[in-house]
Amino acid sequence: xDFLKYLSLLNLKKRVSIESLVVFTKQLSTLIAAGLPLVKxxxxxxxxxEPCALKDIxxxxxxxxxxxxxxxxxxxxxPKVFPEFYVNMIKAGELGGRLDGILKHLSEFLDKxxxxxxxxxxxxxxxxxxxxxxxxxxxxxxxxxxxxxxxxFLVLGGTLPLSTKILIAASDIIxxxxxxxxxxxxxxxxxxRFLIKSPNRRFLIDRVKLSIPIVGPLIEQVxxxxxxxxxxxxxxxxxPIVNALQTVRDTVDNEFIARAVLRxxxxxxxxxxxxxxxxxxxxxxxxxxxxxxxxxxxxxxxKMLMQIADNCxxxxxxxxxxxxxxxxxxxIVFMGLIVxxxxxxxxxxxxxxxxxx
Numbered sequence: 256x257d258f259l260k261y262l263s264l265l266n267l268k269k270r271v272s273i274e275s276l277v278v279f280t281k282q283l284s285t286l287i288a289a290g291l292p293l294v295k296x297x298x299x300x301x302x303x304x305e306p307c308a309l310k311d312i313x314x315x316x317x318x319x320x321x322x323x324x325x326x327x328x329x330x331x332x333x334p335k336v337f338p339e340f341y342v343n344m345i346k347a348g349e350l351g352g353r354l355d356g357i358l359k360h361l362s363e364f365l366d367k368x369x370x371x372x373x374x375x376x377x378x379x380x381x382x383x384x385x386x387x388x389x390x391x392x393x394x395x396x397x398x399x400x401x402x403x404x405x406x407x408f409l410v411l412g413g414t415l416p417l418s419t420k421i422l423i424a425a426s427d428i429i430x431x432x433x434x435x436x437x438x439x440x441x442x443x444x445x446x447x448r449f450l451i452k453s454p455n456r457r458f459l460i461d462r463v464k465l466s467i468p469i470v471g472p473l474i475e476q477v478x479x480x481x482x483x484x485x486x487x488x489x490x491x492x493x494x495p496i497v498n499a500l501q502t503v504r505d506t507v508d509n510e511f512i513a514r515a516v517l518r519x520x521x522x523x524x525x526x527x528x529x530x531x532x533x534x535x536x537x538x539x540x541x542x543x544x545x546x547x548x549x550x551x552x553x554x555x556x557x558k559m560l561m562q563i564a565d566n567c568x569x570x571x572x573x574x575x576x577x578x579x580x581x582x583x584x585x586x587i588v589f590m591g592l593i594v595x596x597x598x599x600x601x602x603x604x605x606x607x608x609x610x611x612x
Contacts, residue, residue: 270308270335270336271308271309271312271335271336273365273368273369273372274369275307275309276309276336276337276365277362277365277366277369279300279309279313280358280361280362280365281362281366282300283296283297283300283358284355284358284359284361284362286299286300287354287355287358288355288359293320293326293354294317294320294321297313297316297317297320298317300313301313301314301317308336309336312333312336315329315332316329316330316332316333319332325346325349326345326349326354327342327343327345327346327349330342330345338506339502339505339506340485340488340489340502340503340506341361343489343494343498343499343502344357344360344361344488344489344492344494345357345358345361347489347492347493347494348492348493350493353493356492357492360488360491360492361488364484364485364488367484367568368481368484371480371568371571374572374575375477375571375575378572378575378576378579379575379579381579381583382579382582382583382586385582385583385586385587385590386586389586389589389590389593392590392594393590393593394429394433394436396594396597397425397426397429397430398426398429398430398433400597401422401423401426401597401601402426402430404601405423405426408423408604411604415604416600416603416604418596418599418600418603419600419601419603419604421600422596422597422600422601454510457510458510458511458514460510461509461510461511461512462511464509465509465511469578472574473571473574473575473578474509475512475540476567476570476571476574477567477571478507478508478509478512479512479539479540479543479563479567480563480564480567480568480571481506481507481508481564482503482507482512482516483543483560483561483563483564483567484560484561484564485502485503485506485507486499486500486503486560487556487557487558487559487560487561487563487564488557488561489502489503490556490557490560491557491558491561496523496529497520497523497524500516500517500519500520500523501520503516504516504517504520511538512538512539514538515533515536515537515538515539516536518532518535518536519532519533519536522535528548528551529547529551529556530544530545530547530548530551533547543563543567546559546562546563547559547560547563
């Protein structure tokens with residue numbers, strides 16, 4: 256039993272995939288809408304799951320709820336699985352007595368978010384594959400092909416062109432330090448994570464990201480879509496706007512926009528509307544601010560935010576499709592230029608020697 260308990264504790268520390276969370280939320284919503292009590296619904300889901308981290312988490316949550324703990328409080332004990340906005344929405348559902356509706360909202364939100372992420376990932380796979388192949392080909396040429404020509408030039412003698420000298424020097428460096436090449440991405444990721452640990456450094460980095468040509472507007476659209484989707488879902492679930500904005504601030508993945516959200520929240524606390532502070536913050540596109548202003552005036556802010564999220568996601572989808580196609584062509588042309596430079600640099604000395612003969 257002690258061993259089984261130890262395995263269970265290990266499972267609780269494992270991450271739960273977003274796909275599993277979507278399925279769990281959908282199924283729980285269906286069971287509660289069908290009239291099952293919460294504890295029985297949780298135990299039903301527990302019984303049908305194969306051994307995994309989520310199964311053990313559901314078991315713990317069911318036990319806590321059965322002993323009198325609120326469902327939202329039980330979920331908050333697993334912050335790596337259930338984000339803050341998820342817990343806040345469940346809390347609003349408990350207070351309003353409409354947990355099944357809240358769970359349905361949540362499942363739709365998570366499902367849309369997952370599909371959106373999958374679209375971005377699948378769109379970026381082609382240029383990433385082309386880049387990987389290009390880098391591998393370049394490394395193979397520098398390690399195995401260039402040294403053959405280098406030895407030939409040493410035997411034949413003569414003065415080498417500058418481009419050939421540069422290429423030989425680069426080949427020597429890569430051959431001597433090839434084992435460091437796989438470490439470069441790891442070092443880059445570690446350095447990036449170190450830099451963003453400081454809120455001020457992260458703020459500067461995220462602001463620079465938004466100013467990068469082509470990529471910056473795309474990052475902005477993704478962040479705005481996330482902001483609008485989460486805020487709209489929270490408001491439609493009955494979460495007060497000040498609390499909803501605090502949750503959004505903690506879940507938006509761009510520190511520049513997150514601080515703007517915080518300023519908007521503070522302004523609303525002082526009695527202002529949402530559109531004015533958003534315009535003053537300078538982190539949101541004018542069209543988005545105008546749409547939110549219309550939603551605020553008509554009393555349909557949550558629906559307008561959902562529409563903004565849909566529009567931004569569609570624009571991102573179209574932009575990424577065009578960008579990935581362009582990137583693929585740019586990478587192929589770039590690879591062609593690199594290979595062309597290598598070929599010319601290697602054969603120029605041979606042509607010079609042939610003329611001398």
